[in-house]
Amino acid sequence: MKGRRYNTMINVTVWxxxxxxxxxxxxxxxxxxxIHGYIAGFLGKQDGIKVRLAALDDPENGLPQSVIxxxxxxxxxxxxxxEEVSDDVVKRVCxxxxxxxxxxxxxxAHFSKPFRSLMGTSCTLKWRDGAKERLWRINPAHPxxxxxxxYFELPHEExxxxxxxxxxxxxxxxxxxxxxxxxxxxxxxxxxxxxKVFYFQPGHETNPTYHNEYVQRxxxxxxxxxxxxxxxxxxxxxxxxxxxxx
Amino acid sequence: MKGRRYNTMINVTVWxxxxxxxxxxxxxxxxxxxIHGYIAGFLGKQDGIKVRLAALDDPENGLPQSVIxxxxxxxxxxxxxxEEVSDDVVKRVCxxxxxxxxxxxxxxAHFSKPFRSLMGTSCTLKWRDGAKERLWRINPAHPxxxxxxxYFELPHEExxxxxxxxxxxxxxxxxxxxxxxxxxxxxxxxxxxxxKVFYFQPGHETNPTYHNEYVQRxxxxxxxxxxxxxxxxxxxxxxxxxxxxx
Amino acid sequence: MKGRRYNTMINVTVWxxxxxxxxxxxxxxxxxxxIHGYIAGFLGKQDGIKVRLAALDDPENGLPQSVIxxxxxxxxxxxxxxEEVSDDVVKRVCxxxxxxxxxxxxxxAHFSKPFRSLMGTSCTLKWRDGAKERLWRINPAHPxxxxxxxYFELPHEExxxxxxxxxxxxxxxxxxxxxxxxxxxxxxxxxxxxxKVFYFQPGHETNPTYHNEYVQRxxxxxxxxxxxxxxxxxxxxxxxxxxxxx
Amino acid sequence: MKGRRYNTMINVTVWxxxxxxxxxxxxxxxxxxxIHGYIAGFLGKQDGIKVRLAALDDPENGLPQSVIxxxxxxxxxxxxxxEEVSDDVVKRVCxxxxxxxxxxxxxxAHFSKPFRSLMGTSCTLKWRDGAKERLWRINPAHPxxxxxxxYFELPHEExxxxxxxxxxxxxxxxxxxxxxxxxxxxxxxxxxxxxKVFYFQPGHETNPTYHNEYVQRxxxxxxxxxxxxxxxxxxxxxxxxxxxxx
Numbered sequence: 001m002k003g004r005r006y007n008t009m010i011n012v013t014v015w016x017x018x019x020x021x022x023x024x025x026x027x028x029x030x031x032x033x034x035i036h037g038y039i040a041g042f043l044g045k046q047d048g049i050k051v052r053l054a055a056l057d058d059p060e061n062g063l064p065q066s067v068i069x070x071x072x073x074x075x076x077x078x079x080x081x082x083e084e085v086s087d088d089v090v091k092r093v094c095x096x097x098x099x100x101x102x103x104x105x106x107x108x109a110h111f112s113k114p115f116r117s118l119m120g121t122s123c124t125l126k127w128r129d130g131a132k133e134r135l136w137r138i139n140p141a142h143p144x145x146x147x148x149x150x151y152f153e154l155p156h157e158e159x160x161x162x163x164x165x166x167x168x169x170x171x172x173x174x175x176x177x178x179x180x181x182x183x184x185x186x187x188x189x190x191x192x193x194x195x196k197v198f199y200f201q202p203g204h205e206t207n208p209t210y211h212n213e214y215v216q217r218x219x220x221x222x223x224x225x226x227x228x229x230x231x232x233x234x235x236x237x238x239x240x241x242x243x244x245x246x
Numbered sequence: 247m248k249g250r251r252y253n254t255m256i257n258v259t260v261w262x263x264x265x266x267x268x269x270x271x272x273x274x275x276x277x278x279x280x281i282h283g284y285i286a287g288f289l290g291k292q293d294g295i296k297v298r299l300a301a302l303d304d305p306e307n308g309l310p311q312s313v314i315x316x317x318x319x320x321x322x323x324x325x326x327x328x329e330e331v332s333d334d335v336v337k338r339v340c341x342x343x344x345x346x347x348x349x350x351x352x353x354x355a356h357f358s359k360p361f362r363s364l365m366g367t368s369c370t371l372k373w374r375d376g377a378k379e380r381l382w383r384i385n386p387a388h389p390x391x392x393x394x395x396x397y398f399e400l401p402h403e404e405x406x407x408x409x410x411x412x413x414x415x416x417x418x419x420x421x422x423x424x425x426x427x428x429x430x431x432x433x434x435x436x437x438x439x440x441x442k443v444f445y446f447q448p449g450h451e452t453n454p455t456y457h458n459e460y461v462q463r464x465x466x467x468x469x470x471x472x473x474x475x476x477x478x479x480x481x482x483x484x485x486x487x488x489x490x491x492x
Numbered sequence: 493m494k495g496r497r498y499n500t501m502i503n504v505t506v507w508x509x510x511x512x513x514x515x516x517x518x519x520x521x522x523x524x525x526x527i528h529g530y531i532a533g534f535l536g537k538q539d540g541i542k543v544r545l546a547a548l549d550d551p552e553n554g555l556p557q558s559v560i561x562x563x564x565x566x567x568x569x570x571x572x573x574x575e576e577v578s579d580d581v582v583k584r585v586c587x588x589x590x591x592x593x594x595x596x597x598x599x600x601a602h603f604s605k606p607f608r609s610l611m612g613t614s615c616t617l618k619w620r621d622g623a624k625e626r627l628w629r630i631n632p633a634h635p636x637x638x639x640x641x642x643y644f645e646l647p648h649e650e651x652x653x654x655x656x657x658x659x660x661x662x663x664x665x666x667x668x669x670x671x672x673x674x675x676x677x678x679x680x681x682x683x684x685x686x687x688k689v690f691y692f693q694p695g696h697e698t699n700p701t702y703h704n705e706y707v708q709r710x711x712x713x714x715x716x717x718x719x720x721x722x723x724x725x726x727x728x729x730x731x732x733x734x735x736x737x738x
Numbered sequence: 739m740k741g742r743r744y745n746t747m748i749n750v751t752v753w754x755x756x757x758x759x760x761x762x763x764x765x766x767x768x769x770x771x772x773i774h775g776y777i778a779g780f781l782g783k784q785d786g787i788k789v790r791l792a793a794l795d796d797p798e799n800g801l802p803q804s805v806i807x808x809x810x811x812x813x814x815x816x817x818x819x820x821e822e823v824s825d826d827v828v829k830r831v832c833x834x835x836x837x838x839x840x841x842x843x844x845x846x847a848h849f850s851k852p853f854r855s856l857m858g859t860s861c862t863l864k865w866r867d868g869a870k871e872r873l874w875r876i877n878p879a880h881p882x883x884x885x886x887x888x889y890f891e892l893p894h895e896e897x898x899x900x901x902x903x904x905x906x907x908x909x910x911x912x913x914x915x916x917x918x919x920x921x922x923x924x925x926x927x928x929x930x931x932x933x934k935v936f937y938f939q940p941g942h943e944t945n946p947t948y949h950n951e952y953v954q955r956x957x958x959x960x961x962x963x964x965x966x967x968x969x970x971x972x973x974x975x976x977x978x979x980x981x982x983x984x
Contacts, residue, residue, distance in 0.1 A: 119613045120612035121684055122727045122729075128735060139414070140968040140970075163383070167684060168417065175429045182733070183429050191660055192613055194878045206574075237617075238619070238623070240620050241618050391721055393722070414908055437663075437905065439633070439903050475635055476750045478632075481903070484862065667900065667913065674874075674915065676923050
């Protein structure tokens with residue numbers, strides 16, 4: 001009997017639309033190497049995590065089958081160009097999740113094609129820029145909450161408000177409070193097939209949200225939680241089953 | 247085949263500690279006949295609902311076995327005297343829930359003996375009097391949400407804040423936003439055995455919360471939702487099962 | 493305050509592929525008017541339910557927008573021709589579910605386009621014809637279980653076995669046991685947007701499963717459970733929200 | 739930022755009633771050092787796990803506060819003497835779970851005092867000795883399922899059958915099929931406060947179930963999954979909260 005190979009590497013791919021940081025002064029000031037570059041920076045410092053970058057304007061949107069096949073956990077940040085992601089890539093990503101790859105959808109990725117396809121709902125929500133947010137940890141037993149205090153604050157974040165049209169999550173780990181009167185299921189988990197999915201609401205492109213130590217810890221925890229447990233190579237609709245003598 | 251007997255009566259018992267309204271001028275002003283009397287008033291006007299009152303200072307805390315046996319849904323409001331409810335009555339109530347009786351815990355009943363026993367957790371939370379609350383409806387498909395708008399406000403309510411130490415609810419129907427920076431799972435459902443449980447947070451004794459039309463509608467919806475589907479007369483740990491030829 | 497309009501009509505549409513019954517002697521013998529005709533027969537006898545039929549070979553697959561708009565609960569039976577359902581109709585159905593319409597997927601409808609889209613997973617499973625099934629009721633508190641005994645048997649049913657690739661259901665109401673050694677989550681509920689979804693496994697086209705009194709009761713219960721609570725006319729991605737003074 | 743300390747030790751206590759193995763020839767033959775001794779044997783060989791034994795007839799039932807305080811995950815096997823466990827110890831165990839300690843209830847521990855208290859239900863079930871069981875893995879994405887095949891068999895196990903009176907689990911990982919026609923939610927997870935709970939059905943005292951490689955792997959996986967994420971030293975009902983300027 002062998003247990004979990006804690007020392008094996010987690011192969012992470014951080015996907016970013018990577019458009020705002022090229023055209024918007026404010027976004028570039030906060031994330032000069034792109035949001036994906038920044039996230040890769042703090043994840044890559046951790047033992048046992050190997051990070052790769054991918055972006056919308058790369059060939060095959062940065063996600064050829066060979067990259068997907070080597071990815072244990074895929075992080076996704078997209079906002080203004082969801083429709084430019086090719087349907088083939090979307091299918092490839094969703095198929096990989098169902099076969100075991102972890103998927104972490106960040107902020108406006110609630111409207112990304114893979115997330116919506118995995119949820120089966122519209123994923124609509126309310127929004128307003130320029131809010132103060134307080135994140136409450138409501139499932140302290142969850143691995144993604146490890147080391148996170150009862151609550152923490154983000155002084156400048158985009159408000160995302162309910163009703164958030166998602167299926168009932170397996171676990172709501174964080175609830176967001178906003179100073180304009182809104183609430184949000186800001187950190188939620190889902191299982192889809194053999195894969196795990198985490199949605200995390202904060203992370204507007206012009207705010208230094210990913211600089212926050214707790215946000216970084218949540219993303220790191222989520223990467224470790226989302227690694228595959230039982231990856232399969234193919235989804236097959238099984239043939240008829242022989243009747244066994246039991 | 248016969249379907250649900252929609253026209254049969256739902257027998258409701260509204261239990262109240264009924265102490266504040268006797269000693270606190272402000273509580274008496276809002277609920278001169280007691281919180282239970284007020285709730286019974288608006289429920290009793292509905293077709294198909296028959297209401298009975300019960301209070302802590304009644305014999306057997308108002309809940310002899312004969313009353314429990316005739317109750318389809320029990321509402322519970324308690325606050326300062328939880329410990330005075332006899333353990334026999336608590337056992338009787340919990341046993342009835344496991345056998346199919348609906349149980350609706352209102353406001354400070356989060357700390358009542360039956361609710362804590364049914365949850366298996368400490369049911370602790372944060373609190374502060376004198377807050378403004380906004381209730382967001384996050385599960386519009388749930389029968390308890392029927393006819394409730396996207397959100398509604400209670401200008402004067404007691405803040406109850408997370409972390410609320412309850413098991414992960416089957417459904418969180420309402421999230422509470424408070425002007426002091428807190429959030430709360432304000433309307434939650436649970437199944438325990440053959441019975442359904444609903445917890446609803448608003449309802450401090452000195453606020454006219456139960457006068458609110460949406461609060462009344464939620465309680466009415468909950469009563470209808472919580473009626474027994476398959477009530478049993480006894481919980482038995484079955485004897486060993488004979489092996490059948492299958 | 494007005495409560496649920498228990499006396500209002502539920503408008504049900506029973507959709508059937510309706511091919512087996514035209515070409516397969518055995519299917520026609522059991523369901524001479526089609527599976528949809530048979531289901532409509534026993535549902536239509538109930539007070540408060542109005543039934544309409546629809547089939548794959550009808551214009552617009554029997555589901556023009558006008559029919560969808562008048563449907564509270566849609567039942568779906570499909571098997572060999574899932575791919576012939578037009579993508580426009582699938583989109584129309586899924587959109588209606590997210591806006592509040594109930595959806596009941598029967599047997600091989602696990603592989604129908606609308607069900608797979610609403611689940612976000614592959615919905616693959618194991619199968620073998622000619623099994624004996626025993627259905628265990630594991631959530632006696634659920635309205636869909638009302639009046640159903642602890643278990644009941646179907647002497648001739650198609651085995652559907654785990655792993656069933658669906659998201660974690662809100663409630664698993666029935667577990668199927670099969671004489672060949674398999675188990676299955678045979679009756680499951682989901683919420684998608686404003687709508688409710690029920691999947692029920694029994695119902696192979698050559699077996700008289702829909703003649704069974706408990707199967708009929710489950711379908712009737714499901715229809716009543718799945719009716720819309722808060723139907724909306726359109727899913728809108730809200731504009732930015734004005735900041736209110738709270 | 740520091741991530742999970744993967745290399746820190748997990749302190750496990752294996753509690754056993756330890757009566758059958760002293761009085762029943764067959765039980766002693768399979769577990770000469772007790773079930774707890776056997777489980778401690780295979781867990782203790784793993785890196786990063788330190789195991790301690792405790793038994794009913796030890797002082798304070800083997801679980802003085804000092805042992806609880808040093809325990810990250812407590813495994814519990816009990817059967818014929820549940821009532822002999824002192825209520826003080828039960829309270830101590832449940833309090834520790836709510837504060838973060840993992841709790842793994844094995845087989846007949848479904849009826850143990852701590853498990854029933856944490857569930858809030860009767861935990862009744864059906865049973866028959868001498869069954870053949872097949873365990874189906876229905877949540878391949880869960881860490882407790884890591885390395886477990888689609889199904890595996892136990893040729894001699896005690897049948898535990900539905901209806902199992904437990905709250906709806908967070909995740910049902912394994913379903914049990916039995917040759918006598920029964921099914922069971924054989925591997926289930928729950929969260930209670932800051933702690934995680936796993937129930938695992940196989941493990942009758944006269945069967946070599948704990949010798950099975952997959953059973954051992956499941957228990958090992960569960961120990962790693964159940965370790966505390968955010969342990970607290972005390973459950974406090976918070977004082978009223980000061981109103982902050984937000």
